[in-house]
Amino acid sequence: MNRPPERVDVRARRDHRSRPVADRSNLADLLENGCKELALALSPRERECLLTYLDLLQKWNRVYNLTAIRDPEQMLVQHLLDSLAVMPALQSAELNARASIDPHASQSATPTLLDVGSGAGLPGLVLAIAWPELEADLVEPVGKKAAFLRQSAAELGLSGRVRVHGCRVEQVALARSPDLAICRAFSSLADFTSLLEPLATTATQVFAMKAQLDEIRAEQAALSPRWQITDILPLTVPGLAAARHLVRLTQSNQTLP
Structure with missing residues (x-):
């Protein structure tokens, strides 16, 4: 007796092929x-x-x-x-800032990082994994992404060092101003720094991850006079040919008219 042909779930096969292994x-x-x-x-x-x-x-x-x-x-x-490519620059900036206050400071201290628009935890959650002394506040208003961040922090055993704020940055309340603040593919430099002002002090080390140098120069012109770009560091990401830059910004304590 001839057996009927086996039914193949085409959707399952398609789904299997669509998932890179x-x-x-x-x-x-x-x-x-x-x-x-x-x-x-x-x-x-x-x-x-x-x-x-x-x-x-x-x-x-x-x-x-x-x-x-x-x-x-x-x-x-x-x-x-x-x-991870930004980690050496952030560690160096944090240590230098701490040493300027206490010459005997070391990296064993507990720095705090504010990641604005963290998305899937980039770079804040990744840095918290690789930098065991770091405490991170991750700001992500999109519900599904904030849920992923909370679940990941719990499963990775980071809940004690990583706090997820599922809201807009304007609604964030921090226990104290962060030592470091960063954004990656979040917004323009002007918008980022404007949103950061209520949360950061002039002592906060502020960074923005950007791609093209031309983009940075164009955004620089729109910065408030209160903010200055103090450094633009080219980044080399292993396995990635695209341009990457880390912008360092400082905030003046001068009151503008």
Whole structure:
């Protein structure tokens, strides 16, 4: 007797093909080599935690569309390594600022970071994983993204150091002004600094992650006289050819007329 042909779930097959599969050992190697290129001495536990974050991002992304990037290796490069690329500059700025107050200060202190428009935790959650002394306030008004941040912080054991604010930055209340503030693909420099003023002091080290230098120069002209760009650092992200820059800004304590 001839058997009827098996029914194939075309949607399941299509869904399976649409989900890129990357060998975890390959991702681990890519992350380890990327950290070496960035001169970051992350522990095996911290790298494993970053890979677990990547797993969570892929899992949630299939349902909630947190990022347009689907390929795990590209997620690692364009999200994790891109975020980690700013860490040396932030650590140096924080340590120098602390040393200017206390010459005997060390990196064992607990710095605080405000990440405005954190999205899927970029760069704030990634930095909190890789920088174990850091406390981070992540501001993200989009409900599904804020839920992802809370769940990820809980699963990664970071709830004690990471606080998620599921609201607009204008509604955020902090216990104290942050030591560091940063944004990535959030808004113009003028909008970012304007929103930051009620939360930051002149001692807050302020950074913005940007792509093209021309974009930075164009946005610089719209800055309030109270804000100045003090440095533009070119970033080299392992595995990424696109231009990346880290803009450092300072706020004057002068009262404008």
